[in-house]
Amino acid sequence: MKKTVSIEKRKTFRHGDLRNALVTAGLDMARAGGPNAVILREATRQAGVSPNAAYRHFANQAALLDAVRSACISRVAAAIEEEMSKPRVARDPQMFARKSLRAVGMGYLGFAMREPGMFRTAFSVPPPVYEQNSANTASMGLNPFQLLSLALDRMLESGLLSRKDRKDAEYLAWSTVHGLALLVLEGPLHKMPREIVLTLGERLVVMVERGIS
Amino acid sequence: MKKTVSIEKRKTFRHGDLRNALVTAGLDMARAGGPNAVILREATRQAGVSPNAAYRHFANQAALLDAVRSACISRVAAAIEEEMSKPRVARDPQMFARKSLRAVGMGYLGFAMREPGMFRTAFSVPPPVYEQNSANTASMGLNPFQLLSLALDRMLESGLLSRKDRKDAEYLAWSTVHGLALLVLEGPLHKMPREIVLTLGERLVVMVERGIS
DNA sequence: CTATGAAGTAGACATCGTCCACATACGCTA
DNA sequence: TAGCGTATGTGGACGATGTCTACTTCATAG
Numbered sequence: 001m002k003k004t005v006s007i008e009k010r011k012t013f014r015h016g017d018l019r020n021a022l023v024t025a026g027l028d029m030a031r032a033g034g035p036n037a038v039i040l041r042e043a044t045r046q047a048g049v050s051p052n053a054a055y056r057h058f059a060n061q062a063a064l065l066d067a068v069r070s071a072c073i074s075r076v077a078a079a080i081e082e083e084m085s086k087p088r089v090a091r092d093p094q095m096f097a098r099k100s101l102r103a104v105g106m107g108y109l110g111f112a113m114r115e116p117g118m119f120r121t122a123f124s125v126p127p128p129v130y131e132q133n134s135a136n137t138a139s140m141g142l143n144p145f146q147l148l149s150l151a152l153d154r155m156l157e158s159g160l161l162s163r164k165d166r167k168d169a170e171y172l173a174w175s176t177v178h179g180l181a182l183l184v185l186e187g188p189l190h191k192m193p194r195e196i197v198l199t200l201g202e203r204l205v206v207m208v209e210r211g212i213s
Numbered sequence: 214m215k216k217t218v219s220i221e222k223r224k225t226f227r228h229g230d231l232r233n234a235l236v237t238a239g240l241d242m243a244r245a246g247g248p249n250a251v252i253l254r255e256a257t258r259q260a261g262v263s264p265n266a267a268y269r270h271f272a273n274q275a276a277l278l279d280a281v282r283s284a285c286i287s288r289v290a291a292a293i294e295e296e297m298s299k300p301r302v303a304r305d306p307q308m309f310a311r312k313s314l315r316a317v318g319m320g321y322l323g324f325a326m327r328e329p330g331m332f333r334t335a336f337s338v339p340p341p342v343y344e345q346n347s348a349n350t351a352s353m354g355l356n357p358f359q360l361l362s363l364a365l366d367r368m369l370e371s372g373l374l375s376r377k378d379r380k381d382a383e384y385l386a387w388s389t390v391h392g393l394a395l396l397v398l399e400g401p402l403h404k405m406p407r408e409i410v411l412t413l414g415e416r417l418v419v420m421v422e423r424g425i426s
Numbered sequence: 427c428t429a430t431g432a433a434g435t436a437g438a439c440a441t442c443g444t445c446c447a448c449a450t451a452c453g454c455t456a
Numbered sequence: 457t458a459g460c461g462t463a464t465g466t467g468g469a470c471g472a473t474g475t476c477t478a479c480t481t482c483a484t485a486g
Contacts, residue, residue, distance in 0.1 A: 053464070
């Protein structure tokens with residue numbers, strides 16, 4: 001239980017990179033136990049620093065949590081990007097668009113199953129991203145929402161989606177996989193086997209593809 | 214801020230109905246602030262009782278939260294039932310089935326918008342309801358999941374759904390509205406206006422109807 | 427009428443977030 | 457190069473929460 005990671009009893013008075021150390025520690029806790037497990041004091045402990053030192057870098061524990069969440073969102077974006085980059089060749093534009101949408105959905109779901117704690121942390125309470133984007137990106141420079149938009153744009157361009165149906169389609173598609181993920185991670189479907197979840201995910205994507213237009 | 218509800222400084226040593234009083238207090242807190250706001254000590258305070266008294270009725274605060282969640286789920290079920298009972302006449306079976314599904318979805322979403330705290334409490338962490346039902350019902354004696362199943366059965370019976378597509382369809386449909394609700398309540402769509410949410414909800418139901426078969 | 431056990435009380439402890447006052451030493455300026 | 461201002465950490469304290477171990481009260485079964 002007592003993990004006490006990396007407490008080298010630093011000799012310099014200054015830590016040198018405390019802010020980062022705290023976020024990293026917070027990320028570990030988030031990974032292991034979700035947003036509620038991100039304890040400010042524990043983070044300072046792991047960084048080998050007194051509790052109050054944290055307040056030189058974060059206004060309060062909510063601010064720390066916020067930084068951790070931001071990191072988590074980036075991970076989600078990275079997972080989606082990786083899934084999107086899998087299909088090497090993409091000759092048929094429509095097939096390409098379809099595969100893109102599928103990749104976004106399954107990348108999202110896959111990450112949720114692989115890293116429940118980080119996923120739950122990424123999408124909890126206070127980041128009003130509606131009509132507003134601030135970082136949280138991965139290598140491609142896009143956040144999860146923007147990656148989804150990209151996939152939907154490909155569907156529009158390839159003629160799979162009318163301009164009218166394209167509007168706000170991200171919210172429809174997003175709701176779908178997000179719902180499944182949360183029902184499984186912190187909802188009544190807690191005990192559903194992961195493989196079944198992914199199978200349902202595939203059906204979900206098909207459903208979106210068919211029902212959205 | 215200080216609500217201090219109903220502290221009549223009871224004269225009898227026994228409270229008489231403490232368990233219920235605690236759940237009620239917990240429900241109030243859940244309504245106001247979601248699952249994290251359900252504080253054991255505060256509940257005992259509102260019941261006019263010492264903190265430890267709670268331990269005569271609940272093993273720990275998690276157990277109290279569990280009771281509160283159960284109550285919240287019943288409320289959800291009630292909301293859905295009400296929405297389902299609205300369409301008086303139902304001549305065409307297919308139309309009836311469609312309306313039923315719509316009612317479940319919109320009842321669910323509507324409750325989420327009306328009672329965010331209770332909704333968030335209802336579907337958080339630990340009630341493994343997958344392949345298992347224990348109470349949490351409303352007047353009709355069905356929990357939200359069973360009400361959804363009922364609607365889908367109507368679609369099957371009226372020929373709107375093949376037997377194959379009917380299988381596990383509840384998870385697909387459920388994920389959809391649940392996702393939208395949570396993205397809005399405790400996710401990035403926090404600031405999305407309620408009316409827009411409901412409009413998206415309608416589109417979502419249509420999407421399910423079309424894409425599910 | 428009594429004793430037994432369920433329901434409540436009292437006090438204590440560890441942990442958390444956070445505030446205030448104080449200490450340290452990095453790096454710029456004179 | 458000496459000195460100093462301030463960013464960064466430390467120490468101690470406070471109130472709040474969950475929970476543990478006694479102790480008390482009293483309704484009721486025998």
